[in-house]
Amino acid sequence: MPQSFADLTPPIALTPLDGRYRDQVAPLVEHLSEAALNRARLIVETEWVIHLLDGAAIPGLRTLTDDERALLRAIPEDFGAEGIAEHKEIERETVHDVKAVEYYIKRRLAGTSLESLAEIVHIYCTSEDVNNLAYALMIKGAVHEVWLPAFEGVIEQIARLARENAEVPMLSRTHGQPATPTTLGKELAVFAHRLQRQARRIPANQVLGKINGATGTYAAHAVSAPDTDWEQVSRSFVEHLGLTWNPLTTQIESHDWQAEIYADMARAGRILHNVATDVWTYISLGYFRQRLSAQGGTGSSTMPHKVNPIRFENAEANLEISGALLDVLSQTLVTSRLQRDLTDSTTQRNVAPAIGHSLLAIQNVAKGLAGLDVDAAAMAADLEGNWEVLGEAVQSVMRTLGVQGHEGLDNPYERLKELTRGHRVDGEGMRAFIEDLGLPEAERDRLLALSPASYVGYAPRLVAHLED
Numbered sequence: 001m002p003q004s005f006a007d008l009t010p011p012i013a014l015t016p017l018d019g020r021y022r023d024q025v026a027p028l029v030e031h032l033s034e035a036a037l038n039r040a041r042l043i044v045e046t047e048w049v050i051h052l053l054d055g056a057a058i059p060g061l062r063t064l065t066d067d068e069r070a071l072l073r074a075i076p077e078d079f080g081a082e083g084i085a086e087h088k089e090i091e092r093e094t095v096h097d098v099k100a101v102e103y104y105i106k107r108r109l110a111g112t113s114l115e116s117l118a119e120i121v122h123i124y125c126t127s128e129d130v131n132n133l134a135y136a137l138m139i140k141g142a143v144h145e146v147w148l149p150a151f152e153g154v155i156e157q158i159a160r161l162a163r164e165n166a167e168v169p170m171l172s173r174t175h176g177q178p179a180t181p182t183t184l185g186k187e188l189a190v191f192a193h194r195l196q197r198q199a200r201r202i203p204a205n206q207v208l209g210k211i212n213g214a215t216g217t218y219a220a221h222a223v224s225a226p227d228t229d230w231e232q233v234s235r236s237f238v239e240h241l242g243l244t245w246n247p248l249t250t251q252i253e254s255h256d257w258q259a260e261i262y263a264d265m266a267r268a269g270r271i272l273h274n275v276a277t278d279v280w281t282y283i284s285l286g287y288f289r290q291r292l293s294a295q296g297g298t299g300s301s302t303m304p305h306k307v308n309p310i311r312f313e314n315a316e317a318n319l320e321i322s323g324a325l326l327d328v329l330s331q332t333l334v335t336s337r338l339q340r341d342l343t344d345s346t347t348q349r350n351v352a353p354a355i356g357h358s359l360l361a362i363q364n365v366a367k368g369l370a371g372l373d374v375d376a377a378a379m380a381a382d383l384e385g386n387w388e389v390l391g392e393a394v395q396s397v398m399r400t401l402g403v404q405g406h407e408g409l410d411n412p413y414e415r416l417k418e419l420t421r422g423h424r425v426d427g428e429g430m431r432a433f434i435e436d437l438g439l440p441e442a443e444r445d446r447l448l449a450l451s452p453a454s455y456v457g458y459a460p461r462l463v464a465h466l467e468d
Contacts, residue, residue: 017356025356031142032352040134041101042076098127129211132253140207154366155195162188166463169453170379178386186459198268208257209243216249251340255333266326273319276312286378311368318361325354383452388420
């Protein structure tokens, strides 16, 4: 019998994010792992104790000393390998991860000046009071501290390429066919502009939280300490954590804010997917050359001449996986049966792979872009082979003169269609056609001076619309 991989130590990774791609997504472990979730729960629980005591929310209890606040805050700060193992051991007994966090804290208060106040830990809280705030802290940290800087970094790469190539002429392709020329910089600027809009939207989303009891009514709070303004205590605590207070919830915070962020991230990923597919196509057309040293390793196992655009292909696949997961998160998290069901709990455990695949894709696009050289000569040759694209310019001038009353310029579109559709037209042929039109001298000379490479309109200056 072959050896079982499931029995090996250390454990064999099941998913590629924890195996093959571990190094690339490792920063997310600090925010979205099971250990990070339990550390965030510890933060919420200990800060709640501090908030209640220092705010005199419970009558008759003293405030904390500086040393006692430091003791409480050291509990999540010191949560490492030993703490993770201990929490797991407690959870095996409780069969409840949040209750295990409560008992973990109480163990650390034993034998201290706070031992007599240990029952304040988790007081008035349902598990979801702790979980919604913990997830809010985790997701905010992962998005703002890891994902967004990587996303903004790749946008800046694209914007920089756009600025550097603002005046490099390139043949457009609409429906895959030669069309009105543009510049490489302008086309890249379109993507950078689209991505910049998404980069502004994502941090603008509010991150909501609540702490209001088993069904969102403050029932236990009101009956235990009726003279305390529990809405104010709740609001000030949520805002103390750097979150936005949600005043109206069931047992769970409604998760609409998560759906909003995931929808924006999914949309951003689909735009980046479009970047990957277009750059892949430009590589296949020869507009970009790939440096093997930047792409890394073997291009093909059997064809030594090849440098495959693997970074962009990898990005495509990971963005598709990420987009699907983010969509599912957005759809599932906004629905809960009556006052509570557990579908959100299971769903939220997949935030890490959703963001992880997105981060991996961003990194691959960044690496791919860093390994490209622009081949302006290849683009120039392509333009020179497609003089028929000037048909638009010629018929537009003819139309303008025709409506201004000039004779002999009727049916401009049809005449250019006869010349160019299904035919290759070189520079000599196009200029001969222009000469025979009988145009006024200024317009004739302007068209005769035109070439596919110079017929780019405002394209170079449009790049200036990018944000700095």
